[in-house]
Amino acid sequence: xxxxxxxxxxxxxxxxxxxxxxxxxxxxxxxxxxxxxxxxxxxxxxxxxxxxxxxxxxxxxxxxxxxxxxxxxxxxxxxxxxxxxxxxxxxxxxxxxxxxxxxxxxxxxxxx
Amino acid sequence: xxxxxxxxxxxxxxxxxxxxxxxxxxxxxxxxxxxxxxxxxxxxxxxxxxxxxxxxxxxxxxxxxxxxxxxxxxxxxxxxxxxxxxxxxxxxxxxxxxxxxxxxxxxxxxxxxxxxxxx
Numbered sequence: 001x002x003x004x005x006x007x008x009x010x011x012x013x014x015x016x017x018x019x020x021x022x023x024x025x026x027x028x029x030x031x032x033x034x035x036x037x038x039x040x041x042x043x044x045x046x047x048x049x050x051x052x053x054x055x056x057x058x059x060x061x062x063x064x065x066x067x068x069x070x071x072x073x074x075x076x077x078x079x080x081x082x083x084x085x086x087x088x089x090x091x092x093x094x095x096x097x098x099x100x101x102x103x104x105x106x107x108x109x110x111x112x
Numbered sequence: 113x114x115x116x117x118x119x120x121x122x123x124x125x126x127x128x129x130x131x132x133x134x135x136x137x138x139x140x141x142x143x144x145x146x147x148x149x150x151x152x153x154x155x156x157x158x159x160x161x162x163x164x165x166x167x168x169x170x171x172x173x174x175x176x177x178x179x180x181x182x183x184x185x186x187x188x189x190x191x192x193x194x195x196x197x198x199x200x201x202x203x204x205x206x207x208x209x210x211x212x213x214x215x216x217x218x219x220x221x222x223x224x225x226x227x228x229x230x231x
Contacts, residue, residue, distance in 0.1 A: 032218045043204055043222035044155070046113075051218075089154065098143055098208060098216055102155045 002027040006090050006103025014111050019080050021106045023090035024072040030092040033073045034100065035064060038087045047088075048075070080110045114139060114207050116223035124229045125195055132191045133226045135205030140185035142215045143208035146178070149225070150201045158203075161188040195230045202227050 003026040013019050025033075031052035036044035050057045050064045050073065057064050061080075066073040073092075077084055087107050091100035115138040125131050135144070144161040158178055159167040167180035182188040192199055202225045209217035 034219065036222075041227075043116075043224045046219060046221060049219065093218060098160070099145075099157060100220060104154045 002030060002092060002094065002101040004090060004092050004101045004103045006106060008106060009104065010107045010109070012109045012111065013080055015080060015082060017080055019077045019084070019108055019110075021075045021088055021090070021108070022072060023074070023092075023103050024070075025092040025101075026071065027092070027094050027101075028071065029094040030071075031095045032093040032100075033064070033066060034091050034093075035062075035075050036089045036091070038089065038105075040086075044089060077108075080108075082110050082112050084108060085110045114141060114209060114221045116205055116207060116221060118203075118205050118223040118226050120226060121224065122227035122229075124231065127196050127230055129195055130191055130193045131195065131228060132189050133203055133205075135188045135190070135223055137186045137207050139211055141207045142185070142210045142213075144182060144188045145206040145208075145220070146180060146188070146190045147204040147206055147222075148201045149204060155204065158190070161190075192228065195228075197230045200228055200230045 006023045034049035037047045038044040048064050050066050061078050063076045087105045089105050090103040093100040117136045119134045146158040147155045157170050158173045159169040161167050161180050161182040163182045179191045204225045205223040206220050209219040
């Protein structure tokens, strides 16, 4: 089955810095890659996603890049703020499947 | 997106008892799922809740331990039976963004979770 590796497990940055979280996947048939943010005491919230026919997608301070050849995708957060502190999960899903495979999560800490 | 509510939001239970978690969605969705998230861990799929038929369980999860109901297209329940401290987790309801009759939009949305502690 699909395997998704996510790094780093913990990321600590100063407010205003950029943060990058990377994921690799194993199934070449995967074509949908969402990112979720989970704040303490809450459920995961979808923040951005990308499909395999696109290389990059941006939404204000967040962006996701996809390299299909290398089978990796990354979340980029610019101008980080303390409210960006949370656990971020990447996931991948192959076409025809209803179930994504999740990474193990990255705990992002933004210091004011 | 979908608005998902879960009840209870948290509970502390004694071992050997059972707890039923409710999930309500604000629209008719085709696909509903139940996940478990152990402390500090990722999301593990327990089962797909099928409307009008038995749930489809993932490897390692059985109906006797985690019975699931889905009586209609907006509601599902998960019961954690004969609980032990190892069942202490966050239980999350999730739906695919596909509104009936669309089966799937690829995107999954999550409820706020039920935080279960078993003593």
